[in-house]
Amino acid sequence: MKIEFRNVTFYYKKSEVVLDNLSFTIEDGTMTAIIGHNGSGKSTIAKLIIGLLEPVSGEIYLNDELLTIDNLDEMRAKMGIIFQNPDNQFVGSTVKDDIAFGLENRLIEREEMIRRIEKYSRLVNMEEYLEKNPENLSGGQKQRVAIAGVLAMESDLIIFDESTSMLDPKGTKEINKTIKSLKNMNNGKTIISITHELEEALYADRILVLNGGKIVLDGSPSDVLPKKDILEASGLKVIDGLSLIEDLKKIDFESKDVILEAIWESIFTM
Amino acid sequence: MGINFYDVDFTYDVKASKTLKNINLKINKENEFITILGHTGSGKSTLVQLMNALNLPNKGVVEVAGIKILPNNKEMLKPVRRHVGLVFQFPEYQLFEETVLKDVMFGPKNFDKNNADVELSAKQALKMVSLDESLYERSPFNLSGGQMRRVAIAGILASNPDILVLDEPTVGLDPKGKTDLMEMLVEIQKETNKSVIIITHDMNVVAKYSKRCIVLDDGKIVYDGGKREMFENSELLKNHNLDLPDISKVANSLKNKGLITFEALPLTKDELFNVITRGDENE
Numbered sequence: 285m286k287i288e289f290r291n292v293t294f295y296y297k298k299s300e301v302v303l304d305n306l307s308f309t310i311e312d313g314t315m316t317a318i319i320g321h322n323g324s325g326k327s328t329i330a331k332l333i334i335g336l337l338e339p340v341s342g343e344i345y346l347n348d349e350l351l352t353i354d355n356l357d358e359m360r361a362k363m364g365i366i367f368q369n370p371d372n373q374f375v376g377s378t379v380k381d382d383i384a385f386g387l388e389n390r391l392i393e394r395e396e397m398i399r400r401i402e403k404y405s406r407l408v409n410m411e412e413y414l415e416k417n418p419e420n421l422s423g424g425q426k427q428r429v430a431i432a433g434v435l436a437m438e439s440d441l442i443i444f445d446e447s448t449s450m451l452d453p454k455g456t457k458e459i460n461k462t463i464k465s466l467k468n469m470n471n472g473k474t475i476i477s478i479t480h481e482l483e484e485a486l487y488a489d490r491i492l493v494l495n496g497g498k499i500v501l502d503g504s505p506s507d508v509l510p511k512k513d514i515l516e517a518s519g520l521k522v523i524d525g526l527s528l529i530e531d532l533k534k535i536d537f538e539s540k541d542v543i544l545e546a547i548w549e550s551i552f553t554m
Numbered sequence: 555m556g557i558n559f560y561d562v563d564f565t566y567d568v569k570a571s572k573t574l575k576n577i578n579l580k581i582n583k584e585n586e587f588i589t590i591l592g593h594t595g596s597g598k599s600t601l602v603q604l605m606n607a608l609n610l611p612n613k614g615v616v617e618v619a620g621i622k623i624l625p626n627n628k629e630m631l632k633p634v635r636r637h638v639g640l641v642f643q644f645p646e647y648q649l650f651e652e653t654v655l656k657d658v659m660f661g662p663k664n665f666d667k668n669n670a671d672v673e674l675s676a677k678q679a680l681k682m683v684s685l686d687e688s689l690y691e692r693s694p695f696n697l698s699g700g701q702m703r704r705v706a707i708a709g710i711l712a713s714n715p716d717i718l719v720l721d722e723p724t725v726g727l728d729p730k731g732k733t734d735l736m737e738m739l740v741e742i743q744k745e746t747n748k749s750v751i752i753i754t755h756d757m758n759v760v761a762k763y764s765k766r767c768i769v770l771d772d773g774k775i776v777y778d779g780g781k782r783e784m785f786e787n788s789e790l791l792k793n794h795n796l797d798l799p800d801i802s803k804v805a806n807s808l809k810n811k812g813l814i815t816f817e818a819l820p821l822t823k824d825e826l827f828n829v830i831t832r833g834d835e836n837e
């Protein structure tokens with residue numbers, strides 16, 4: 285799904301502008317990471333895209349069609365979002381009902397529904413918890429269930445709002461792989477990943493950095509992540525590996541170029 | 555003093571299998587910097603909720619500040635929670651007042667200080683987590699995720715317990731906020747010797763800050779020791795869904811290419827820096 289923001293301004297309170305005349309386009313079938321300091325407006329952008337919030341001024345186009353109250357339901361049926369707090373997501377009293385609820389909403393037939401519940405609960409390793417109440421799960425288990433529920437809808441656009449932040453390292457790797465495979469399918473999904481883990485943003489085709497209601501950096505991971513000055517001015521940091529390269533550049537040592545090149549490579553081919 | 559577990563079992567549902575099994579643990583009141591690690595659902599949050607009597611053991615004894623935690627003993631709650639302050643995994647569960655400032659004041663007020671002091675320590679705590687003053691009068695529920703996390707952490711800091719326990723405190727914080735929080739905890743320990751216990755999945759945090767790692771797997775403690783020994787045990791990492799810090803992965807890839815050699819695996823940026831530049835001096 286193609287997404288376009290045209291001069292979008294948004295605030296919750298007039299005196300505190302969150303998004304300031306923001307314009308950008310996300311192409312169909314791509315994976316974009318949005319990063320920015322706490323309160324920079326990442327979740328707000330997500331809520332605007334799914335029509336939970338409305339721009340104060342400016343327009344949002346989805347697949348080149350202006351998003352309005354009239355086509356909101358139709359558009360929403362093509363989008364899925366995993367909210368920052370999985371508890372805001374759960375509606376069912378069992379994991380199974382919870383995944384089913386979204387599918388029922390989309391008028392998926394019963395047999396297909398059962399197939400998907402099985403497939404996606406297995407994909408996130410929660411197939412043994414189908415009869416449990418999502419409220420009584422551990423933090424990481426809740427995130428897994430929330431992810432399964434949204435993946436099961438097989439939407440064109442999927443927004444992940446810090447949705448792997450509580451998984452163990454192995455789980456994070458597995459989910460990231462799954463996300464990547466979604467994008468690489470033939471009718472590739474469009475993925476937006478909001479994250480504070482810059483190592484995770486490495487998986488994206490493109491990174492947008494938000495600060496002061498504007499996009500201050502926009503490019504591939506290897507373009508954006510080394511931009512120390514702008515990242516720091518935006519309340520962010522460079523990752524350890526890149527900051528090591530910075531430190532090493534300042535001094536002389538044996539086979540310097542080869543080592544710097546090898547560090548760079550090991551970061552961007554993880 | 556401190557926290558002691560003697561043969562503790564815990565279960566949420568007596569019909570299901572135990573959530574924690576035969577836990578024995580001794581945590582000193584002073585100068586511990588413990589990271590609790592382990593796979594999703596291994597029992598980490600359950601364990602720390604036993605440390606301040608939010609969960610009660612089904613078997614065995616938990617002792618906090620010399621007090622045995624027993625069912626139906628309301629009197630013990632105050633001294634126990636005075637000793638051990640806990641920040642929840644989901645900050646939303648901790649927030650409930652009308653405004654941010656009132657929320658942070660709730661903890662210290664509970665330990666009956668006079669009102670002027672309470673407001674002062676609340677404001678100090680909010681400064682420590684770098685929450686903008688313009689947000690003090692806002693409802694804590696109209697904040698971004700990371701801002702809520704900061705308020706929840708400030709609530710514990712303001713109460714000034716002897717031991718700080720934080721359940722995945724860096725989740726939701728931006729990269730600078732994460733570093734600032736960790737450095738602040740180090741600073742607090744330097745000044746007051748308070749023990750700090752955090753649950754985390756972030757191996758970079760473990761590499762930089764942990765003095766002692768406790769690894770849980772399926773309700774059992776499977777490792778309790780130093781981080782270096784843990785990170786050098788690749789079987790252990792693999793068996794319990796753990797991983798190396800990012801810098802160690804870089805170090806291994808340089809080693810595999812024959813560019814550097816080392817005995818002890820570098821865990822942090824500074825350590826790898828030294829390995830790379832020391833190689834030069836030896837030539």
Ligand SMILES: Nc1ncnc2c1ncn2[C@@H]1O[C@H](COP(=O)(O)OP(=O)(O)OP(=O)(O)O)[C@@H](O)[C@H]1O
Nearest residue numbers: 296322323324325326327328696697698699700701
């Ligand atoms: N319901 C609300 N009412 C008023 N202000 C709000 C509300 N929700 C968010 N805000 C404010 O809008 C700004 C942007 O919030 P948003 O949740 O989009 O940030 P974010 O980039 O997702 O941050 P985080 O990394 O902490 O999740 C913040 O300053 C926040 O305090």
Ligand SMILES: Nc1ncnc2c1ncn2[C@@H]1O[C@H](COP(=O)(O)OP(=O)(O)OP(=O)(O)O)[C@@H](O)[C@H]1O
Nearest residue numbers: 420421422423424425566594595596597598599600
């Ligand atoms: N309130 C509850 N009622 C019933 N079972 C629960 C409850 N809370 C947790 N559990 C179960 O107990 C086990 C341990 O959960 P706990 O929250 O302690 O895990 P954790 O190690 O903190 O995991 P995570 O890293 O995902 O947060 C899990 O299998 C979970 O499903």
Ligand SMILES: [Mg+2]
Nearest residue numbers: 327368698699
């Ligand atoms: Mg957010």
Ligand SMILES: [Mg+2]
Nearest residue numbers: 422423599643
């Ligand atoms: Mg937990």
